[in-house]
Amino acid sequence: DVKVTQSSRYLVKRTGEKVFLECVQDMDHENMFWYRQDPGLGLRLIYFSYDVKMKEKGDIPEGYSVSREKKERFSLILESASTNQTSMYLCASSSQGSPIYEQYFGPGTRLTVT
Amino acid sequence: SQQGEEDPQALSIQEGENATMNCSYKTSINNLQWYRQNSGRGLVHLILIRSNEREKHSGRLRVTLDTSKKSSSLLITASRAADTASYFCATDQNNAGNMLTFGGGTRLMVKP
Numbered sequence: 001d002v003k004v005t006q007s008s009r010y011l012v013k014r015t016g017e018k019v020f021l022e023c024v025q026d027m028d029h030e031n032m033f034w035y036r037q038d039p040g041l042g043l044r045l046i047y048f049s050y051d052v053k054m055k056e057k058g059d060i061p062e063g064y065s066v067s068r069e070k071k072e073r074f075s076l077i078l079e080s081a082s083t084n085q086t087s088m089y090l091c092a093s094s095s096q097g098s099p100i101y102e103q104y105f106g107p108g109t110r111l112t113v114t
Numbered sequence: 115s116q117q118g119e120e121d122p123q124a125l126s127i128q129e130g131e132n133a134t135m136n137c138s139y140k141t142s143i144n145n146l147q148w149y150r151q152n153s154g155r156g157l158v159h160l161i162l163i164r165s166n167e168r169e170k171h172s173g174r175l176r177v178t179l180d181t182s183k184k185s186s187s188l189l190i191t192a193s194r195a196a197d198t199a200s201y202f203c204a205t206d207q208n209n210a211g212n213m214l215t216f217g218g219g220t221r222l223m224v225k226p
Contacts, residue, residue: 004156031212033213035216040218041218042202042216042217042218042219043157043202043216044216045213045215048212048213050212058213090156090157092156092157094212096212101145101147101162101206101212101214102147102159102162103157103159103204103214104159105156105157105158106156107155107156108154108155108156110154
C-alpha cells in the first residue's frame with residue numbers, strides 16, 4: 001500500500017520561529033509537492049521537486065524554502081514563521097513514469113502560528 | 115492562480131440521492147482529475163479523464179468532460195453517508211503533467 005507520511009498532524013509555533021515540516025514517501029516517486037490549504041482558496045502549490053536536490057517554485061513560494069537531499073524525503077521550511085502562515089500543509093508525491101500522474105497525499109499538518 | 119472552479123461550493127442531499135458537482139477551468143488541459151478529501155485528512159485520487167475522453171465511469175462515479183466549454187462534472191449515484199467529504203477537481207499545467215492546479219472544492223454532505 002502506497003504511503004506518504006508527514007512528521008506531525010498538529011503543530012503550534014510562535015511568530016519568528018524556524019519551522020520544519022517533513023514528508024516521506026515510500027513509493028520511489030520522482031515528484032514531490034508541498035501545498036497549503038486554506039478555506040475558500042483550495043490547494044495552492046508552494047514548491048515542488050522533480051528530483052533529488054531539484055526544486056521549482058509554485059504559486060506561493062514567498063516565506064518558504066524546501067530541501068530534498070534524498071529521493072524519499074521533501075522538507076518544507078518556514079524560515080521565520082508568521083501568523084499568516086497558519087494553515088493546513090499537505091505533501092504529495094507522484095511518479096514521472098506513470099501515464100496517470102495522480103498524486104498521493106499525506107494526511108496533512110495543521111500548523112498554527114501564534 | 116486557481117485553474118479549476120467548483121460549483122456548487124456546498125451541497126447537502128439525502129442518502130440515496132445523486133450528487134452532481136461541476137468544475138470549470140480556464141486554459142487547455144491534458145487531463146482533469148477528481149479528488150476526495152475527508153475532513154482534516156489528505157486528498158485521495160478518484161478518477162482521471164483525458165482531454166480526448168468525454169465520459170468515464172468508476173463504480174458509482176461518473177465523470178464527464180466538455181473541452182469546448184472547459185468544464186467537467188462529477189456525478190455520484192445512490193449517495194451514502196460515507197460519501198460526505200470535499201471534492202476537488204485538478205487540472206495539469208504542462209505537458210509533463212507534473213503539476214496540478216486545484217479548485218476550491220465542493221463540500222458534500224449526505225444525510226442518513
